[in-house]
Amino acid sequence: xxxxxxxxxxxxxxxxxxxxxxxxxxxxxxxxxxxxxxxxxxxxxxxxxxxxxxxxxxxxxxxxxxxxxxxxxxxxxxxxxxxxxxxxxxxxxxxxxxxxxxxxxxxxxxxxxxxxxxxxxxxxxxxxxxxxxxxxxxxxxxxxxxxxxxxxxxxxxxxxxxxxxxxxxxxxxxxxxxxxxxxxxxxxxxxxxxxxxxxxxxxxxxxxxxxxxxxxxxxxxxxxxxxxxxxxxxxxxxxxxxxxxxxxxxxxxxxxxxxxxxxxxxxxxxxxxxxxxxxxxxxxxxxxxxxxxxxxxxxxxxxxxxxxxxxxxxxxxxxxxxxxxxxxxxxxxxxxxxxxxxxxxxxxxxxxxxxxxxxxxxxxxxxxxxxxxxxxxxxxxxxxxxxxxxxxxxxxxxxxxxxxxxxxxxxxxxxxxxxxxxxxxxxxxxxxxxxxxxxxxxxxxxxxxxxxxxxxxxxxxxxxxxxxxxxxxxxxxxxxxxxxxxxxxxxxxxxxxxxxxxxxxxxxxxxxxxxxxxxxxxxxxxxxxxxxxxxxxxxxxxxxxxxxxxxxxxxxxxxxxxxxxxxxxxxxxxxxxxxxxxxxxxxxxxxxxxxxxxxxxxxxxxxxxxxxxxxxxxxxxxxxxxxxxxxxxxxxxxxxxxxxxxxxxxxxxxxxxxxxxxxxxxxxxxxxxxxxxxxxxxxxxxxxxxxxxxxxxxxxxxxxxxxxxxxxxxxxxxxxxxxxxxxx
Numbered sequence: 001x002x003x004x005x006x007x008x009x010x011x012x013x014x015x016x017x018x019x020x021x022x023x024x025x026x027x028x029x030x031x032x033x034x035x036x037x038x039x040x041x042x043x044x045x046x047x048x049x050x051x052x053x054x055x056x057x058x059x060x061x062x063x064x065x066x067x068x069x070x071x072x073x074x075x076x077x078x079x080x081x082x083x084x085x086x087x088x089x090x091x092x093x094x095x096x097x098x099x100x101x102x103x104x105x106x107x108x109x110x111x112x113x114x115x116x117x118x119x120x121x122x123x124x125x126x127x128x129x130x131x132x133x134x135x136x137x138x139x140x141x142x143x144x145x146x147x148x149x150x151x152x153x154x155x156x157x158x159x160x161x162x163x164x165x166x167x168x169x170x171x172x173x174x175x176x177x178x179x180x181x182x183x184x185x186x187x188x189x190x191x192x193x194x195x196x197x198x199x200x201x202x203x204x205x206x207x208x209x210x211x212x213x214x215x216x217x218x219x220x221x222x223x224x225x226x227x228x229x230x231x232x233x234x235x236x237x238x239x240x241x242x243x244x245x246x247x248x249x250x251x252x253x254x255x256x257x258x259x260x261x262x263x264x265x266x267x268x269x270x271x272x273x274x275x276x277x278x279x280x281x282x283x284x285x286x287x288x289x290x291x292x293x294x295x296x297x298x299x300x301x302x303x304x305x306x307x308x309x310x311x312x313x314x315x316x317x318x319x320x321x322x323x324x325x326x327x328x329x330x331x332x333x334x335x336x337x338x339x340x341x342x343x344x345x346x347x348x349x350x351x352x353x354x355x356x357x358x359x360x361x362x363x364x365x366x367x368x369x370x371x372x373x374x375x376x377x378x379x380x381x382x383x384x385x386x387x388x389x390x391x392x393x394x395x396x397x398x399x400x401x402x403x404x405x406x407x408x409x410x411x412x413x414x415x416x417x418x419x420x421x422x423x424x425x426x427x428x429x430x431x432x433x434x435x436x437x438x439x440x441x442x443x444x445x446x447x448x449x450x451x452x453x454x455x456x457x458x459x460x461x462x463x464x465x466x467x468x469x470x471x472x473x474x475x476x477x478x479x480x481x482x483x484x485x486x487x488x489x490x491x492x493x494x495x496x497x498x499x500x501x502x503x504x505x506x507x508x509x510x511x512x513x514x515x516x517x518x519x520x521x522x523x524x525x526x527x528x529x530x531x532x533x534x535x536x537x538x539x540x541x542x543x544x545x546x547x548x549x550x551x552x553x554x555x556x557x558x559x560x561x562x563x564x565x566x567x568x569x570x571x572x573x574x575x576x577x578x579x580x581x582x583x584x585x586x587x588x589x590x591x592x593x594x595x596x597x598x599x600x601x602x603x604x605x606x607x608x609x610x611x612x613x614x615x616x617x618x619x620x621x622x623x624x625x626x627x628x629x630x631x632x633x634x635x636x637x638x639x640x641x642x643x644x645x646x647x648x649x650x651x652x653x654x655x656x657x658x659x660x661x662x663x664x665x666x667x668x669x670x671x672x673x674x675x676x677x678x679x680x681x682x683x684x685x686x687x688x689x690x691x692x693x694x695x696x697x698x699x700x701x702x703x704x705x706x707x708x709x710x711x712x713x714x715x716x717x718x719x720x721x722x723x724x725x726x727x728x
Contacts, residue, residue: 014080014168016040023050024083040079047102059106063113069125070116073173077127078109080165087164111158127162127175135159135178139190153187156180205502206513214497215476215505216369218483222362223435226343229334230352230359231441236330237352240299252303256311259301264318269325271296274350289319296328296349338490354482357454360442361479364449364472366435368510371428375469375507376405380419381448386428386436398433399425473504480505515558559653560609566620567595570629573669581714582667584631591620591631623656627676627707629667630654638663661706673714680707 016022018041027050028037038045047059066074082105118138124130138159142152160181166174180190207215222230263270271293294308301308312319328349336343347355368378380403387399405419439448449472450465480497487495502509570592574580580588595618599608612618619632632653634640638660654665668676683704686692692700 013170014076014084015170016076016079020079022079022082023047040075045078047106050102059102061106061109066113066116067120067125070119070127073127073169074109074112074116074162076169076173077112077162077165078105080168081105081108081161084165084168087167089164108158108161111155112162115159126172128172130175132176132179135176135180136190139180143191149191149193152191156187156190204509204512206516207505207509208498208500208502209517210498211500211505212513212517214487214495215365215480215483217495218479218486218497219362219365219369220431221338222359222483223366223438224431225338226336227359227434227438229332229336229343229347230355231438232332233330233347233352234356234442236332237349240296240349243299243302244295245302245304248304248307249302252301252307253310253314256297256301256303256308257314259297260311260315264323270319270323271328272324272326274327274348289321290324292324293328293349338486339492341490343486343490353454356442357475358479358482360439360449360453361472361475363435363439363442364467364507365476365479365510367428367432367439367448368507369514370432371400371426372511372514373402373426374404374406374511375472376419377402377422378507379449379467379469379472380405381436381439382446383440383443383448385448386433387425388433396430398428398430400428400432400436401425469507473506476505512558560612563612563618563620564595564599564609566622566629567592567599567618569622570620570669571596573671578670579714579717580667580669581673581717582628583664584629584667587617587631587665588620588629588667588669591618594618619653621654623654623659624675626656626659627668627672627679627710628659629669629672630656630659630663631665631667633665636664668710668714670714673711676707676711680704680711683707 018039020040021037022040022042022045023037036046036049038049043063045061045063047061061078063071063075115138118141119130119134122134124134139152139156142155145152156178159175160178162175163177163181179185180187206212260270272290273293273296292308292312294305294312297303297308298305329346330349330352332347334342334344334347364378367373367381368375371378381400382402385400385402387401389397389399391397402422403419404422436448443450443453445465447466449467451467451471452465484496487493487497570588574589574592582588594615595612599612616633621630621632623630630637637654639655639658683700686700687697690697
């Protein structure tokens with residue numbers, strides 16, 4: 001490298017030469033290609049070259065989007081941001097860090113570009129021409145755009161960075177102090193009142209339950225049931241590919257020609273290809289010739305694919321579209337089933353790459369969703385991360401060790417991009433351990449989830465293989481489409497995965513979603529309900545000893561939100577004059593009144609939600625499938641076998657899978673009785689149809705008698721009656 005180093009020397013202003021490297025050498029990733037390093041004259045700066053995370057994408061800054069007049073000044077400011085520690089004025093005001101991470105830099109530079117486009121529309125061509133009035137006008141320009149208040153505030157703070165770096169820039173690039181940086185000013189003076197909800201996990205939209213439930217079903221089915229067939233196909237596929245020599249063997253093309261002619265002479269078809277990127281060619285005497293399975297033929301003949309392609313060209317005058325048959329199949333006996341039918345009859349040679357990709361995606365969904373890991377944590381998992389641990393009491397747990405990134409700082413308070421080993425392991429369910437084992441067999445290297453697993457993945461400028469969150473989103477989308485194809489083919493419309501109303505299913509949404517499901521378990525899906533109960537236990541064990549037990553905070557917040565919704569509905573029912581019956585009717589009314597007095601009309605932040613969760617009088621849970629409300633008391637709950645030790649680690653939420661009709665915690669409202677009447681009508685309709693076998697029909701009639709008795713007692717009870725309801 002003969003060009004100058006990007007690090008400024010001494011107090012001189014930043015004015016780099018065109019051939020100066022823009023990235024600081026001390027932050028470059030190991031193994032970088034010097035030819036890929038951006039220079040100041042380049043309009044594309046690849047910031048991922050200084051990112052330590054394998055999962056980061058390219059992170060390119062495209063300066064061609066910046067107006068030409070302001071572009072040189074902003075590029076100099078960006079150069080200063082990259083190579084000069086954060087100025088003290090920013091460190092003092094907003095707890096900024098002395099080294100900014102690449103993804104944040106890219107975000108900041110994009111905000112600068114949008115700001116420059118707005119300035120260009122006002123005829124401003126240099127930063128020094130910007131006045132305080134211009135900056136106030138820009139704040140006014142942001143307000144009608146309809147974004148969150150916090151988003152606009154961050155945008156103005158990013159513009160403040162241009163002013164903070166002004167002493168290091170030429171005079172023509174120096175921005176005046178923004179008015180919102182005045183100590184006497186507050187941001188609301190420029191953006192109006194902050195009406196945002198607090199930023200955090202609960203601002204992330206959950207994956208809709210109608211989407212998440214079948215998505216998890218297909219992910220688990222793929223990992224637990226279909227994986228043996230897919231892994232066997234992958235092993236056979238790798239064996240065939242390994243048979244292709246690195247160098248063309250002598251006479252290979254002639255041998256390929258002889259083989260193809262032999263097939264034609266025997267009246268057999270040449271194998272065609274369905275691989276991505278395979279293209280058809282026009283036949284000499286009319287028609288289109290399908291692409292030939294060059295890779296498969298090369299593996300079976302022990303020649304290179306180029307020699308097979310040459311053999312095809314040699315025979316081009318002899319080939320017609322009728323010379324080609326279907327794509328080649330692997331010689332495998334498939335054993336997996338979906339329901340009573342085999343999941344597919346055979347696996348083609350060209351199908352393996354896509355099936356392997358779907359299996360890897362299913363493993364990723366299981367790991368990310370059922371563990372509560374953050375996206376960067378699950379994407380950083382390595383081979384050997386999962387260990388089976390058998391405890392003294394005979395219980396088995398699976399521990400996962402890996403990197404974590406949030407809150408990992410150096411002694412100067414800067415984020416350590418490569419993270420650090422998590423002190424405590426994640427405690428996960430057995431399906432997660434199975435998913436990790438599947439990923440370990442799929443991947444050849446140390447990382448469990450890579451972009452290079454797919455042979456046809458597009459190349460990048462970066463010497464990295466880690467899977468990015470964006471690529472994971474695309475893989476989940478294609479996995480969903482594939483699962484829907486299987487659901488349709490096997491006549492399982494109830495397992496179709498619909499589009500999510502909030503957009504793409506991202507890894508980031510999984511943490512909030514599992515917390516939502518744990519406290520709103522999907523009644524009627526017993527397997528999933530049990531799975532979520534186990535997941536809650538595993539997560540609690542995983543984070544119990546950590547000072548920053550953030551997933552427990554998410555779980556507690558979701559529990560608090562669920563309680564708030566239930567108690568709000570309870571108050572609305574009582575206000576509408578609904579009657580309440582059951583042994584816990586008084587507690588139901590008292591809980592609704594207390595919630596209304598303390599929380600109605602107020603914002604429920606983290607502190608309020610924690611208080612709500614901790615209040616034993618407000619533990620009210622709906623159970624729609626049982627047509628009741630549980631006013632949970634761990635000491636009397638019949639669903640809790642350890643109720644005599646309720647103060648010593650017993651359940652503090654009801655177990656809907658063990659709900660007992662004689663429990664003293666039950667109450668019922670008119671709305672639930674209405675639903676119960678509809679259930680009785682359904683039982684009558686099924687009986688009139690006569691389709692149920694006798695044992696089921698008899699059991700349903702017994703259930704009808706029990707439900708009818710509940711309706712009768714509810715109707716007979718006065719609105720304020722607190723008499724204990726008789727139970728069988």
